[in-house]
Amino acid sequence: MKHTLSLITILALSIINGFSQSHPLASEDVEQQQQWVDSLYNSMTLEEKVGQLFMVQVFSNKDNKHKNDIVNLIKKQHIGGVIYSKGGPYRQARLNNELQAAAKVPLLVGMDAEWGLSMRLDSTYAFPWNMTLGAIEDNKLVEKAGYQIGKHCKRVGVHFNFAPVTDINTNPNNPIIGNRSFGEDRDNVTEKASAFMKGMQSAGVLANAKHFPGHGDTEQDSHKTLPTINFSEQRIDSVELYPYRRLIKEGLSSVMVAHLNVPSLESRSGFPSSLSKYIVTDILKERLGFKGLIFTDALTMKGAADYVQQGVDGITTKTFTTGGEIDLMAFLAGNDVMLMSENPQNGVAKFVAAYNEGIITEERLAHSVKKILMAKYKVGLNDYKPIGMYNLAKDLNRPIDDALYGELMENAITVLKNKNDLLPLRHLDTKKIAYVKFGDDDGSAFYNELRKYAKVDKVNADNLDELLTKLKNYNTVIIGFHKSNANPWKGYKFTLEEINWMYEIARTNTVVLNIFARPYALIDLKSETNFEGIVMSYQNSEIGQQKSAQALFGAVPVKGKLPVTTGEFFKVGDGITYNGLQSLSYGIPERVGMSTERLKALDSIANHAVNNKMTPGIQLLVARKGKVIYNKNFGKHTYEGSEKVKFDDIYDVASLTKIVATLPLLMELEEKGIVSLNTKLSQILPEYKDSNKEDVTIKKMLSHYAQLRPWIPFYYATLDSVSKRPLKEYYRKSSQKGFKIKVANELYLRNDYKDSIQEIIKESELLSRLRYRYSDLPYYILKKYIEKHYDKSLAELVQDHFYRSLGANYTTYNPRNTFSNKNIVPTEVDDYYRYQKIQGYVHDMGAAMQDGVGGHAGIFSNANDIAKIMQMYLQKGYYGGKRYLKTQTIDKFNKCYYCHRDNRRGVGFDKPQLGEEGPTCGCLSMTSFGHSGFTGTYAWADPEEEIVYIFLANRTYPKAGKNLLLRENIRTNIQEAIYNAIDN
Structure with missing residues (x-):
């Protein structure tokens, strides 16, 4: 039997030959590593040295008897390592600390964590299967996965992860590899395994390529039998061994030898590859030049003991009389670590006896033991510290892991x-x-x-x-x-x-x-x-x-x-x-440079608002860079009810209607040249000629800089002056000829009153001086013009032009016609006009008097749909593969034309404050834009940070009363918290 050079000699030569760069187990401080290894080795007894060769299986979910058995093996047999199976990370970490405390020489800890580990209750693995990763073209992502898995392993005290699987899976019926392989193409498998290895080892956890020489083409389960790989040596060399050549050159730390029957590589019939000197030593160590640690596959594999009596070179069968024979055969074949020995007590005894008989030489023993000690030094066991239990669950379930998982699945x-x-x-x-x-x-x-x-x-x-x-x-x-x-x-x-x-x-x-x-x-x-x-x-x-x-x-x-x-x-x-x-996607804040942890401040503020009865419920959404990274619901539909707010519940968005219904339709008309910002009212509605508003331009109207009255309570004139109840002159309890406008249940307004509203607006007095004054009236006027131009209702137009193609299928006027009340959040218990709970009918009285379809109010929606519309604006008129508006149109309307006159408004859009007080947190760019609504709604977009923020509420329920959301700056405090959560 040929013997390799002693480790001492190799280490001495390494100083000259650059060993620290070429040996996979060398640390950066190779001289200190050598000194530690030599000193420790020389201080050990023979039994302690032999014990280092054994890595036993541990179950953290078993009872104290199992733990005590392992502790006894550590103390009495001086075993060098453990491999964890089954059990949770908390139990494993606690047990690991106990086992390490019992060890004279710190244990080398291994684990099969091919897809990472997590503490999720749904048992979801932290990362995708290798087969999934095999579909990804960008190998940098696979390297990231390897790195993050390495971080997981390191956090629970694992030093060796038995990954990556480098088997080339060319057999669809393979029962044990399958999803564990990166695929069937040798180049792709090699690239993926290389990336995975580099990532994991850069995290300080040593990789293990398995299952040598290749487990990919078999229909048998090696846990149940000894599978046969029936290919020529030439085929195995060109296909199965292909990834190992590359990984070995790139610093692979260890290899696991498979439990396989490979007739072309081992002449003895049915002889396991893990026991074959030709496979382990001649091919892996000498032909491929591998210097790292070599692990057997589990020596408890079914059928392994059947081949013991075949013996190995130079050893007679009478040597095998007391157990431990498989371990010794594996070691003499060239393996360094006996993994999951069936009887480590007998194994250690067998090794000691073989050493004393001269079957195992000192040089051979030192070769493997010193490699194991080198690995222990490389992973930091020369300065061992127990695993910290604090924040363990948090560290194993980091947002960056979910973010990477999502990115990996996207790319696969x-x-x-x-x-x-x-x-x-x-x-x-x-x-x-x-x-x-x-x-x-x-x-x-x-x-x-x-x-x-x-x-x-x-x-x-x-x-x-x-x-x-x-x-x-x-x-x-x-x-x-x-x-x-x-x-x-x-x-x-x-x-x-x-x-x-x-x-x-x-x-x-x-x-x-x-x-x-x-x-x-x-x-x-x-x-x-x-x-x-x-x-x-x-x-x-x-x-x-x-x-x-x-x-x-x-x-x-x-x-x-x-x-x-x-x-x-x-x-x-x-x-x-x-x-x-360029449709909105959904993911983790860390994917777009935001912090999940800091976004928890939004939960706190929203819960504060709900718990202190500023609003019964809230839908809250945040998107950045085209990705929704926060989308939560708080509270209930009403304080006294049990219906919790859900994703598909819809809110009366009140004045958001201005920018999600009327404004986009007007933008279309402007970019078609039908109107301009300087178009006067008398030019689009002839009845305004000779009125006090004939020269008012669209730009001035929508900038709230046209001396128009803020609001006219049109419904007042339809109520009895004494009882304040709806007059029979204007209303009926059922739909009748001339009374078709349904403003609430069993309340129908006269049809011609819509015309009266327009006449009242036209005849209304202007304010005494020109200054910024918010007004709903421009949207009454523009609604009339747009409907007249198209000869269609605003409700039909906005669906046809925008909502249907945007997929905004929760956005509509008069939702009671298409949605159940179970999904429509009520807005008020009206005791001044309609005298009933307002649910499914627009809250705004003027919009209700227009059959629920106002230019200024009337839209119902959920946060997700409003976000789509705001994202379309943010993307300069493009969304979901369709261009709705031109870039220059968006820019033209999102401009403050009268800032020099102390008017912050854009054309239709609200803009950030010019001074201390205003509609935003004051912490965002002046290019940002949005709007708020009386019912408690808020929508804002910031092109510079690419943020869309939506807040929907029914703060008006049961009574509009005091606007506590506004008084306590809830919406803008949330906005500030969003910006505080930006990392980059």
Whole structure:
């Protein structure tokens, strides 16, 4: 048996030969490392040296007996390391501290944490499977994943992570590798494994490439039997060993030798690779030049003991009489660490006996033990410190981890078919979309995310005929196939019934099939002809579902490439890419340079407002750089009720109507040249000729600089002067001829009163002097003009021109016609005009008297939809793949024309204050713009920081009374907290 140079000799030569740069276990202070290793080694007894070679399995979820057994192994057998399996991080960290305290030489701690670890209650892994990472084109992201996983490991005291898996998975039926492989292309696997290794080792955790020489092409589970890899040595050298060459050159710390039967590399029939000298020493150490630590696979693998009596070179079978034979065989084959020995007590004894008999030489023992000690020094065990328990859960569930998880899933999503460029879904005004769920796992995160972009109905049925009948009402069907994300080995196949149903749905509908399972699920498809879109989303995690829904609507670009061949239709490397449409996406604050921790201040302020009865409830949304990073609901619909505020509840947004309904329609007319900012009222409405307002321009009106009265209480004239109740002259309790304007339940106004309102405005006196004075009246006037120009209602126009194509399907006038009261937040218990609870009817009296459709008020919406409109403005008129308005139009209206006259307003838009007091926190740019509403609403956008902030409330319920939200600066305090949360 050939022996390698002694470690002392190697270390001595290293000073000359630059060893510290080429040896994977060398630390930066190699001389101090050498001294520590030599000193410690020389101080050890033979039993202590031998004990270092053993790494035993530990379960942190077992009882004290198990712990005591491990402690005894540490104290009596001097074992050098432990590998953790099963159990939570808290228990593991506490146990790890106890075990380290029992060790004379600090333990080298290993763990199978291929996807990181977390303390989430839903058992979601911290990072995606390797197969998912294999679809990502940007290897820097994989390196980031390796780094973050390394940070997780280090936080719980793990020094070796048995990752990355470098197996090239060329067999779809592989039961143990599958999702754990980066794929079937050797170059892609190598690139991914290299990136992962570099990331993890840069975090101070040593990598372990497995399973040498290659576990990718087998249909057998090595935990249950000894799988056979039946390829020639030439094929194994060119394919399976390919990644190892690259990783070894780049500083790979360790390798795990697989539990495999490889006939072309080991002549003894059925002899495990982990016990083969030719595989471990001749190939790995000598041919590939690997100098790092070599681990066996678990020596408890089924069937390993069957091969003990075959012996090894130079050892007779009578040596194997007291147990520990497998350990000794593995060591003599060239392994350094005996992983999960079945009987470490006997193993240590066997090694000591073999040493005393001369079977193990001092040089051979020192070679492996000193490498183990080098690794311990490299990971800092020369200055061991216990694991800190404080903030452990927080450190393992960091927002940056969720942010990276989301980015990884975004980049992995792979579009495999896209007939007629159906994806991303556009022209939402023409789409009627159904979602059909298949698979045995939850798809609610996917469905809820789809609903943020368009009206999507969940459709199901007990039988196929019923389902097909229901789907006739839709022109686009999204099928989500959802399989368990609990672990990478879970089932992934379609049932025969699901395949038949899918074929029938696709035969009669435009279908996008979205698969949330490993890509091999596609193998069972016998035809893909009738599917317009096929999307591979890889995993059914909540974030994975959300990102996939975003990708379908173009909120994130699609970049993924298929990491494996999946049957007849789709080959490795396939993938159709497309850019995003600049729709809002959803993610973690850290993705856009904001702090999750500091954004918690928003929760505090909002809860303060609700708890102190400034408003019954709140919808609160923050977006930055096109990504919604905060979207929460607080409180209830009413103080006395039980209905909690939900995402799809809609609020009366009051004066936000001005900038989300009237203003965009006017902008269209302006950029078409039909009106200009200098157009006078008498030019668009001839009846204003010879009036005191004939020369008032659009610019002055919308800048609130036209001497118009702030407000006219039109309803006063329709009430009895004594009882203050609606007069019969103007109202009826039911809809009758001439009384069709429904202002509330059982209250109908005379039709002609709308004309009276316009006449009252036209004849109203101007204010005595020209100064900034906020007024609703311009929007009454412009509503009349816009409706006259198009010969359509403002309600129809804004839907046709903006809301439907924006996917703003929660935004409407008169919501009672399309929404249940369960989703409409009430605004007031009216005791001065309509004398009832106002719910589903506009709160503003003047808008109510226009059949609920005012230019200044009347829109109901949720925070998500208002954010879409504000984001469209922020993006200079572009959103979701469509240009709604020109950049110059937005700029023209978002300009303060009268700042020199102490008027901060833009044209329609409110702007930041010019002095100390005003509508904002005073902490944002002067290019920002927005508006507020009487019911407690607020919408603001800042182009410089790319922030959209939406606050919806019903502070007017049950009584408008004192505006405590305004008095205590709740909305602007929240705005300030948003800006305080910016990191970069």
